[in-house]
Amino acid sequence: MKVVNQAxxxxxxxxxxxxxxxxxxxxxxxxxxIVKVLRSPHPYAKIVKIDTSKAEALEGVELVLxxxxxxxxxxxxxxxxxxxxxxxxxxxxxxxxxxxxxxAAAVAALTEKIAIKALKLIDIEYEVLEPVLDFETAFExxxxxxxxxxxxxxxxxxxxxxxxxxxxxxxxxxxxxxxxEESEVVIEQSFYxxxxxxxxxxxxxxxxxxxxxxxxxxxxxxxxxxxxxxxxSQALDYPLSKIRIIKPRVGGGFGGKQAIHGELxxxxxxxxxxxxxxMIYTRKEVFESSYSRHPMRFDIKLGATKDxxxxxxxxxxxxxxxxxxxxALTVFMVAAAKVFPLYNKVDSVRFxxxxxxxxxxxxxxxxxxxxxxxxxALESSIDMLCxxxxxxxxxxxxxxxIRETETSPIFKIMGEGTxxxxxFMESCKLEYCVKRGAELVKWKELFPRKELGNxxxxxxxxxxxxxxxxIPYIDMAAATIKLNDDGFYNLLIxxxxxxxxxxxxxxxxxxEALGTTLDKVIVYSSDTDLTPYDTGAYASSTTYVxxxxxxxxxxEMRQLIIDEAAKVFDxxxxxxxxxxxxxxxxxxxxxxxxxxNRLFYNEDQKQLxxxxxxxGTKSPPPFMAGFVEIDVDKETxxxxxxxxxxxxxxxxxxxxxxxxxxxEGGIVQGIGMAMYEEVLYTKKGKxxxxxxxxxxxxxxxxxxxxxxxFADSYEKSGPYGAKSVGEIGIDTPPAALANAVYNAVGVRxxxxxxxxxxxxxxxxxxxxGEN
Amino acid sequence: xxxxxxxxxxxxxxxxxxxxxxxxxxRADNFYSIKRGCDNxxxxxxxxxxxxxxxxxxxxxxxxxxGHEITTIEGYQEEAKKLSExxxxxxxxxxxxxxxSLALTVHAMKTEIKNPTNEDIKEYLVGNLCRCTGYxxxxxxxxxxLEDEE
Numbered sequence: 001m002k003v004v005n006q007a008x009x010x011x012x013x014x015x016x017x018x019x020x021x022x023x024x025x026x027x028x029x030x031x032x033x034i035v036k037v038l039r040s041p042h043p044y045a046k047i048v049k050i051d052t053s054k055a056e057a058l059e060g061v062e063l064v065l066x067x068x069x070x071x072x073x074x075x076x077x078x079x080x081x082x083x084x085x086x087x088x089x090x091x092x093x094x095x096x097x098x099x100x101x102x103x104a105a106a107v108a109a110l111t112e113k114i115a116i117k118a119l120k121l122i123d124i125e126y127e128v129l130e131p132v133l134d135f136e137t138a139f140e141x142x143x144x145x146x147x148x149x150x151x152x153x154x155x156x157x158x159x160x161x162x163x164x165x166x167x168x169x170x171x172x173x174x175x176x177x178x179x180x181e182e183s184e185v186v187i188e189q190s191f192y193x194x195x196x197x198x199x200x201x202x203x204x205x206x207x208x209x210x211x212x213x214x215x216x217x218x219x220x221x222x223x224x225x226x227x228x229x230x231x232x233s234q235a236l237d238y239p240l241s242k243i244r245i246i247k248p249r250v251g252g253g254f255g256g257k258q259a260i261h262g263e264l265x266x267x268x269x270x271x272x273x274x275x276x277x278x279m280i281y282t283r284k285e286v287f288e289s290s291y292s293r294h295p296m297r298f299d300i301k302l303g304a305t306k307d308x309x310x311x312x313x314x315x316x317x318x319x320x321x322x323x324x325x326x327x328a329l330t331v332f333m334v335a336a337a338k339v340f341p342l343y344n345k346v347d348s349v350r351f352x353x354x355x356x357x358x359x360x361x362x363x364x365x366x367x368x369x370x371x372x373x374x375x376x377a378l379e380s381s382i383d384m385l386c387x388x389x390x391x392x393x394x395x396x397x398x399x400x401x402i403r404e405t406e407t408s409p410i411f412k413i414m415g416e417g418t419x420x421x422x423x424f425m426e427s428c429k430l431e432y433c434v435k436r437g438a439e440l441v442k443w444k445e446l447f448p449r450k451e452l453g454n455x456x457x458x459x460x461x462x463x464x465x466x467x468x469x470x471i472p473y474i475d476m477a478a479a480t481i482k483l484n485d486d487g488f489y490n491l492l493i494x495x496x497x498x499x500x501x502x503x504x505x506x507x508x509x510x511x512e513a514l515g516t517t518l519d520k521v522i523v524y525s526s527d528t529d530l531t532p533y534d535t536g537a538y539a540s541s542t543t544y545v546x547x548x549x550x551x552x553x554x555x556e557m558r559q560l561i562i563d564e565a566a567k568v569f570d571x572x573x574x575x576x577x578x579x580x581x582x583x584x585x586x587x588x589x590x591x592x593x594x595x596x597n598r599l600f601y602n603e604d605q606k607q608l609x610x611x612x613x614x615x616g617t618k619s620p621p622p623f624m625a626g627f628v629e630i631d632v633d634k635e636t637x638x639x640x641x642x643x644x645x646x647x648x649x650x651x652x653x654x655x656x657x658x659x660x661x662x663x664e665g666g667i668v669q670g671i672g673m674a675m676y677e678e679v680l681y682t683k684k685g686k687x688x689x690x691x692x693x694x695x696x697x698x699x700x701x702x703x704x705x706x707x708x709x710f711a712d713s714y715e716k717s718g719p720y721g722a723k724s725v726g727e728i729g730i731d732t733p734p735a736a737l738a739n740a741v742y743n744a745v746g747v748r749x750x751x752x753x754x755x756x757x758x759x760x761x762x763x764x765x766x767x768x769g770e771n
Numbered sequence: 772x773x774x775x776x777x778x779x780x781x782x783x784x785x786x787x788x789x790x791x792x793x794x795x796x797x798r799a800d801n802f803y804s805i806k807r808g809c810d811n812x813x814x815x816x817x818x819x820x821x822x823x824x825x826x827x828x829x830x831x832x833x834x835x836x837x838g839h840e841i842t843t844i845e846g847y848q849e850e851a852k853k854l855s856e857x858x859x860x861x862x863x864x865x866x867x868x869x870x871x872s873l874a875l876t877v878h879a880m881k882t883e884i885k886n887p888t889n890e891d892i893k894e895y896l897v898g899n900l901c902r903c904t905g906y907x908x909x910x911x912x913x914x915x916x917l918e919d920e921e
Contacts, residue, residue, distance in 0.1 A: 009859025016867030017855040019804020019844045026803045201868045251868030283809045499866025657862025664905035692813035700893040706907040
């Protein structure tokens, strides 16, 4: 392969570093009205009076919006395919506010200063209600977060607002109680994961104008332009054909930009005033008023034989979706569906529980999407089981984990919000990943620990993980390839580059299929008027689903070119030889450049263009083994992460360097979740960690060394053998680090993040118990 | 009120409000390399050089820049290109939102520290957050770029 599997530089890095105009706010109209939101200071309240007359009278205020300005059309912000597996439980503005930061009213004004002043002039009276702030007691609580008659589920997802349920779920394979009874060794433990924030560096922002044809034209920093267009149309009852969404360069997403944010208010302002408008979330708003990862409690039981064969996994989960139920069911299901098949030889599995409403900032899509939470619980508890069995955790996994050609009944039972698809692992190099990772971390030498003197001790830990490659039979992607004169191409894709490098890798796939070089493929993504359908950047779908669409389009275009050359030479198609540059037959030849010019200007003129679509009929999981070496200071509880080793099977890497970037970025985001990113609320439900001074993401200082390698793997159904790689990196750090801490100092931390304070307190507790 | 600022070598006069931040003044003048990130000087994407020193424009009042020289990456295009070559080869490009400010801070580091060690580089750039890359590829690229210039 000449272009695919090559570490080529990204096609856009240079211009971005030079500071070119590229991101959403760079493209706002200079005279945009500034939209600001009045946000609730209460975790739960009813608006009993709202008087906007003083705000409206302020000079420079163009519009004030309250719930009275909107029809009651419930929707979900989730940004998923339609019908969504998330409850329609949100109104653009409502007469109830359900968390601190929820939208109570909005102002559009000539300047930001006037808008902020106007917010203060809105006379609003709340009837403050008792909130639900403890997600563990939210189910069947007498306080209900949602009581609106209009809200509904789109199909059965276990939605029951009378019990504070956004969704609920139950599945089982075999008889788990019986398996646990028969197991010689059983462990039982609860684990807690926190509401991690995405912290993409570009805040949510959007701007709108009415174009010269009277259409609503929006630049949005989004992962899902097509879904955004649909949600605006449905929520505002505005014709779909009159909306155009352009996704320019996006400054990071990580799932945080899958949902719709300011688009509905900005659209309303521009539709009502006819004037351009824009909205940029403050960082505080990004923290408080967008959404985070679903915090979860896992109650997990494992059963095994005494020689280390895992027999049963029993897991009850409570997930906190906050005030609105975005991705409630699907994130919940992924916590098992993309974790438990790792151990496919068990006799029985049970996975059940509730996704509850609370008066917290909502939860939603976030890289890892349940799998990282589930991985922390399962892979921590597997190590606890190994300790009880006195078996090396590496050996236990080698004995019990899924292998190539194998399957798990869970694949068929659990999809995302619906039933799943039976799948056999046509590519699964976990055995290699584990073996190689153990070698690199020097497991035999360092497991479980090595005293370093000076109160420090070295420990190693590991975890294995899987993810998916798109959602089968739901995610569809299309790609258009257009041949230009001089023989270069346009690749038009709905796939949404949010920084992960999909424009580059999709161009690589196209170039490979067309037999050309990367510079001859001009990529454009994405614009709902110009680019074909694509679900967007989520569910690790782009490389596999969009990549397959691009591959198909490339092959079809190549064939069209050959067909045209056959006509030129008046020979059979089979008699044409084509290397991507020159088309030959016997004694005659024509370059693609000449052929394309002839097709435009001279003979039998036509535009060659193809559009191809692809949807997955399965979702081949990428796999990885994560190994970590840490030094723990027993006197302070501080952890130094010496090296994080990732051995990844994502099939062929379309661009090995960019794939590595995906893994390493995921690893560090996972390290943040595991070690640093503490989420704190006051007793009254106010988020304390609402800026980057209080919410600590990893800096360069914490990251000493990342070692990343790829297994030699080929997924037959993927484009040039590729699987997706966007999420898998984030899955292992929480469990691998918890396991490493246990191996180093003998304390098991079961709540994230694993702070120095928790480690030290656990060490003290343990010492107390020993004395 | 009027402030006189030399931006990338050009004399500019801006009419600013007393409580206006330099980030807003410069973005309104189409300096797109300066990004809005955190609003409180903790992420680094709004970095500009004030008389050669890296400062955060999201909390620097425009009036404070009166009479000073401000440099953005628009003023160091060749240097940005050179660093971006290394970023490209190391796979260090992701969303790009922090890249311009990082390039500018690397420039400031070079003027302050001769032959920086790994630790010097990490310490100097610690305020330039990146959520995409995990830092490793950026670090390799920056080191190679520094070696190249020696």
